[in-house]
Every structure is written in structure tokens, then in C-alpha cells.
Amino acid sequence: MSYKDKIAERAAAEIQAGQIINLGIGIPTLIPKYLEDHKEVIIHSENGILGMGLPCKRGTEDRNLIDAGGTYITIETGASFFDSVLSFTLVRGGRLDIAFIGALEVSAFGDIANWIIPGKYSPGIGGGMELAQKARRLIVVTTHTTRDGQPKILNICTLPLTAKGCVNTIITELAVIDVLPIGLVLREIATNTNVETVIARTEAEVIIPDSELPKF
């Protein structure tokens, strides 16, 4: 299993039966593979779908049915379609239980930066700010470090923010970390690593609980 799938599989375990979730681009799109059918999880897509299913099998594509990233998709029984006003009424109105989102940087205070690297990367905002600010729970799913091995979980974000103080949990290939008022608290650790590695690859201070850490 790739490290991305490992993150997605662990992220899927955060979802409870019947919850309404939104999946950002990147690793979050792998999460549906790891959802159990009996949970009846309802996936929201920004382009006006509640009850999105898995991507289409080849040859069954419908030209009027894509996700927010352009992939041809299926829908689940009980799905609904709506316009862009209603789609974000659902988001800002607090109907989303969890938004899973990728990140360039996350801070110890739960700030997130993921939409712009000035001068290098500026595709726009999309639904990211609304999802980050208004989902009941914001879970960042990301690699623990950048491609160059630099920490992504920082004391303070250096890039322009997407939202301030909104992240509840960070899931990486190494660890599950909760953002709590006392700081970043390690909740779970990957089987192929150890606490020292997590601390070394995180710029912000990580609080290690006294009890034994569950592994994933």
C-alpha cells in the first residue's frame, strides 16, 4: 500500500456512520475506497452533488456527471443535485460533518495554508476557504513533510492562510495529531515509525500522552 493510501485508509476511520463529508483534491479523493458500505456516508461535491459515489467504470461515463475535479463519477442511491448557491449554503450553514483537505502548511494553532505560493502557485481559492472555516470538523490529510523533507507542521504558517484556527486533526503517513487548546497532541502513530521520528519531522511542539499510543 502506498503512503497516500495509508493516509486515506486512516482518514476513512475517522468517519462515523451517516456523516456528510467533503473531499478536497489530492489524497482526500482516495478516501471513498476505504469506506464500508454499511456506514452510509454521504459525500458532498462542490459542483452540486450530495451522495457522490466512486469514479465511473470505463465506458459508463455520463457527460453531465463529474466531481469538482472533472472526474466522471457515479452517484449513490438517495443522491441529490442542486445549484452552486445551495451547495455552499450546505457548507457555510454547518451541514458538513467533516471536510478532508490537503495542506501546504499547518500551524500549531490549527491555521492552514493550501491555496497560494506567491509567485509560484496561484490557481485560485475554489471552495477551500468555506470548507475550512465552516465544516464542523476539519481534518488535514497530508504527507508529514514536503518533498524536500521539510516539516509541514509548523509553529506559524509562512504562506498566506486559507483559514485561521480551523484545523481539528492532522493525519499523515506517520501520525494522527489533534489540534487542541493545549497544543498539538499525538493520538496515534504509524506502525513503521516511532515517537522520536514524529518529533524530529515536526517543527511545532508535539505533546506526547503518558498512556500507550495506539498504532495504525
Place this chain on the structure above:
Amino acid sequence: MIDKTTSLENALKDIRDGDTIMVGGFGVPGTPFTLIDGLLDLGVSNLTLIKNEANEDGMGLSKLIEAGRAQKLITSHLGLNATVINMMNRNEIEVEFYPQGILAEKIRAGGAGLFGILTDIGIDTILAEKKEKVTVDGQLAIIEPALSANVALIHAAAADRFGNLIYAKSARNFNPIMATASARVIVEAEKMVECGGLAPDQIQTPGAFTDHIVVLDTLTKEYGILKHHVL
């Protein structure tokens, strides 16, 4: 007898240089590719375009922008269009970004005769810089003025001669909102039905908002299945 169907040329003929034009669609579904091609042939320029995204390189809205017809784009995300991002970075087009749902609400406000909306989305970000703010119940909010346009270009699944419209699946997106917020609303319809052929309970845009309907004989190639989006 009310009949809003007309030719492509007649529907577009009053569009002028410098007009502001809203264009429906989110990716391919709901994008009025035939009307966009007609606008390209018309040759108008200096346009301000409003669309969720700019389609992908070489497709739909991107054609107008690549041909230098737009001086400004008001949008939410250009992640699938490197050409327009590069044009933006070279200052060949001015781009104004809004959070997707805020863009939708600004248009809704424009259609509903409101001056704007108040929101805390982006309040802690660079997006809030240089924007007018107001305190409501002790909370700081950004004032986002309403958006309206000279023309809206809409893609509908079916229409009747009164201009009642329905949309298909994820092709609804910004179409019904934009159809309320423009002085002239031009619709391309995949199918015409008799008056009464659309169930009143199912009509998504009532005919009052529609000015012209262009009936599509064939769909443009963009409505074929795009191989790069097939898994």
C-alpha cells in the same frame, strides 16, 4: 404567441465590446460551448467574463481568453487551466478570485436586487485586505458587493417556448443563478419541449428570466467524453 427561440446570430447580435458576460458551467457540464463559439465568431472584445472556472486549455471560455477577447476574468479556481494562469501571471488578463460559494452569493444578490452580502469567509486572509468591512453583532464581516452583467450565457437540458428551463445532474451549478443576474439571458437548449411538457414542479428557471433560446442541433465536441478525465 410567446416564442423565445431564435437563431444563434440573432441571440448574440446585441453584445458589444466592453460588455460583462456571465457564463454558466462547472467544468464541462453546463458550459454553453455553442454560445461561446458564437461569441468568438462575433469578434467582440474587452469583455469582462464571470465564470466559476475558465474551462480547460483550448476549451470553452478559455478560447475567448486565449484569443485576447477578455480584459478581466472574475472566477473561483483555474486549477485545470495552465494557459490562463500563465496569461494572468504575465498580466495579459486581470483575474479576480472569490471563494466559490461567495462568487455564487454575489451573483445571487445581483439577481435578487440586493446591493451585496456580508461574510466572514476569508476574514483572516489576504483576501480581506483592502475590502470594506462592517461589524454585525460584534463580528467583523467583509462587504461583498453584488455582481450583475449585461448578458448571461446559459446551457439547459430542455426548454419550452416560454423560456422555462431544466438542467441535467451536475450541469445545473451556476446556470440558474446567473440566469437571474443579467440584463439579457441567452440560453442554448439541448431539447425543446411543448409548453406544458415540463412539469411545473420541476422547472428550475422560470421563463421570466429567459430572453432568447438557441436550440442545439448537435452538441459540440467538448460534450463528448473527455479521455483525460476517464480513470
